[in-house]
Amino acid sequence: MTMQAALTARQNRAECEQLARRVLMIAQLLPHVQLADDPEAAAWPLAGLGDALRDAHELLVSCQGRSAAYQFVMAGRTADRFREVQGRIDSYLILFPVISHIGITRRLERIYNVLVPDGDSTTGDEPSRPPPPRLSHMQESPREVAREVEVVRHRNQEFTLAEIMAATNGFAHDAVIGYGGGGRVYRGRLHDGREVAVKRVNSLQSDNIQPELDILSRLRHKHIVRLLGSCVTAATDKRKKRLLTTKRTKEPEEEPDGFIVYEYMENGTLYDHLHRNHCSSTPSPVRVCWKMRIEVLLSVSRAIKHLHCHAEVSIIHRDIESSNILFDAGWVPHVSDFGSSLTWHVASMKDSGLECPVMGTFGYIGPEYCLRGRVKPASDVYSLGVLMLEVLTGKRAFLQGGLKIKEDLACFASPIIEAGNIIELLDKRLVPVPTPLQLQALKRVAQIARCCVKWVGRARPAISDIVANLEMVHKLVCRDEPCLVEESFVWPFLEEVDEAPHAKSVPSAGYQPNLVHQKQIELCSH
Numbered sequence: 241m242t243m244q245a246a247l248t249a250r251q252n253r254a255e256c257e258q259l260a261r262r263v264l265m266i267a268q269l270l271p272h273v274q275l276a277d278d279p280e281a282a283a284w285p286l287a288g289l290g291d292a293l294r295d296a297h298e299l300l301v302s303c304q305g306r307s308a309a310y311q312f313v314m315a316g317r318t319a320d321r322f323r324e325v326q327g328r329i330d331s332y333l334i335l336f337p338v339i340s341h342i343g344i345t346r347r348l349e350r351i352y353n354v355l356v357p358d359g360d361s362t363t364g365d366e367p368s369r370p371p372p373p374r375l376s377h378m379q380e381s382p383r384e385v386a387r388e389v390e391v392v393r394h395r396n397q398e399f400t401l402a403e404i405m406a407a408t409n410g411f412a413h414d415a416v417i418g419y420g421g422g423g424r425v426y427r428g429r430l431h432d433g434r435e436v437a438v439k440r441v442n443s444l445q446s447d448n449i450q451p452e453l454d455i456l457s458r459l460r461h462k463h464i465v466r467l468l469g470s471c472v473t474a475a476t477d478k479r480k481k482r483l484l485t486t487k488r489t490k491e492p493e494e495e496p497d498g499f500i501v502y503e504y505m506e507n508g509t510l511y512d513h514l515h516r517n518h519c520s521s522t523p524s525p526v527r528v529c530w531k532m533r534i535e536v537l538l539s540v541s542r543a544i545k546h547l548h549c550h551a552e553v554s555i556i557h558r559d560i561e562s563s564n565i566l567f568d569a570g571w572v573p574h575v576s577d578f579g580s581s582l583t584w585h586v587a588s589m590k591d592s593g594l595e596c597p598v599m600g601t602f603g604y605i606g607p608e609y610c611l612r613g614r615v616k617p618a619s620d621v622y623s624l625g626v627l628m629l630e631v632l633t634g635k636r637a638f639l640q641g642g643l644k645i646k647e648d649l650a651c652f653a654s655p656i657i658e659a660g661n662i663i664e665l666l667d668k669r670l671v672p673v674p675t676p677l678q679l680q681a682l683k684r685v686a687q688i689a690r691c692c693v694k695w696v697g698r699a700r701p702a703i704s705d706i707v708a709n710l711e712m713v714h715k716l717v718c719r720d721e722p723c724l725v726e727e728s729f730v731w732p733f734l735e736e737v738d739e740a741p742h743a744k745s746v747p748s749a750g751y752q753p754n755l756v757h758q759k760q761i762e763l764c765s766h
């Protein structure tokens with residue numbers, strides 16, 4: 241309408257056309273601003289724009305077909321009105337880049353929120369920062385959000401064998417930092433100076449590489465070890481063929497097939513800090529600080545929550561245990577070893593879990609998985625519960641007597657927790673005697689752990705409840721004065737009863753065989 245009015249105006253044509261051009265600019269910019277962001281948020285700075293456009297249109301119409309006398313008398317006033325309306329429209333034009341900037345920032349925040357969900361930023365003594373403003377998911381379809389995630393998805397580098405060899409100094413003996421079921425792990429340095437850990441997976445295990453790469457490449461979380469890349473050598477296919485076609489008269493050669501490159505975790509595993517004696521003059525902070533131990537548990541729970549609830553496809557780790565918790569140079573704990581992990585789709589998930597071969601580490605495997613081969617997210621919760629008990633007691637997940645597994649930690653600790661003898665349970669080695677407030681917090685951790693190791697998967701808490709409760713515990717240890725929140729905080733799952741057979745066993749009275757032990761021993765000997 242404005243353009244049309246400007247064309248037919250006979251008086252003040254130059255001003256009319258200038259005004260029309262500005263209105264046209266607004267018309268072109270407006271749809272972009274509304275699409276780019278929340279229409280409501282975009283609308284409020286532009287609230288007066290409609291009025292300004294209406295005034296512009298009226299002004300242009302008023303310039304049509306007036307007499308020469310009218311023009312002469314009104315010239316000064318008309319010029320003032322043009323200036324005023326033009327000025328108002330200009331002020332809205334200036335706003336467009338700002339609104340567009342806000343729109344872009346919000347998009348980036350949304351992507352960040354998807355990749356690094358809230359609650360993942362505060363552990364340890366780090367100052368807590370306010371969570372980034374969130375947009376409601378109602379504002380954009382999940383498909384659009386997924387597309388954004390896809391765009392920024394971490395791409396893993398493919399390394400050549402020569403690069404891997406150079407980084408590990410030709411797989412030097414002194415570069416070996418760990419041994420796992422899959423193969424050796426080497427410390428290395430890439431040509432760009434980054435320190436890395438290289439897992440060398442031998443030929444018979446090489447089928448396990450791809451699932452681990454698929455899962456890890458989807459994940460970016462402060463407490464999950466980061467995948468940097470991989471190298472699958474050409475030997476893989478040839479070797480497989482050879483293994484299939486040749487009669488095996490000798491053991492297959494030791495030639496490796498694949499390598500996974502992770503960011504390097506300088507400060508070793510939680511297992512080492514809890515169970516190995518360090519010769520270093522400075523004692524491990526995990527050994528000497530209760531607050532640190534609680535922070536480790538909170539971080540691990542947050543990582544599991546990310547796997548179960550926030551990752552693009554939900555993931556069951558299947559091997560949560562202390563030697564799979566690694567500390568980086570800043571002592572930030574990271575969950576590692578996704579070689580046994582599997583993805584699952586909530587919609588297709590049966591209540592009874594997924595049937596699959598039993599994998600994991602003795603002492604940490606949930607009964608439903610160990611006995612019936614059915615895994616579900618609650619199986620990770622069981623392992624996390626055992627990890628909590630390990631951190632509280634400083635004892636290994638299974639107590640070994642000679643070659644036999646004597647008892648598992650869940651079985652040992654459950655009756656003690658139920659009897660309320662928390663002090664009896666706590667690690668008494670290097671760790672200082674807890675303050676009353678710490679004791680209150682540790683008691684809570686013990687109760688959460690007890691709920692996590694319930695016999696029936698259904699009775700265990702969801703990982704989000706565990707994180708919420710550990711966050712309260714963390715607040716408690718960080719406070720100097722008694723915590724008021726703690727009084728009013730609800731611990732819903734702590735009240736539930738459990739029919740767990742191990743709840744009835746006698747604390748530490750020698751070998752207390754139960755079905756899980758027997759099955760674990762069976763699996764172990766197998």
Ligand SMILES: Nc1ncnc2c1ncn2[C@@H]1O[C@H](COP(=O)(O)OP(=O)(O)OP(=O)(O)O)[C@@H](O)[C@H]1O
Nearest residue numbers: 418419420421422423425437502503504505577579
């Ligand atoms: N990113 C890393 N940084 C430093 N050390 C690491 C790293 N990854 C693994 N290690 C070391 O290597 C050891 C074995 O690694 P990992 O558990 O991933 O191997 P695996 O073959 O998958 O073992 P598992 O038998 O537990 O499945 C770890 O216990 C740790 O000591």
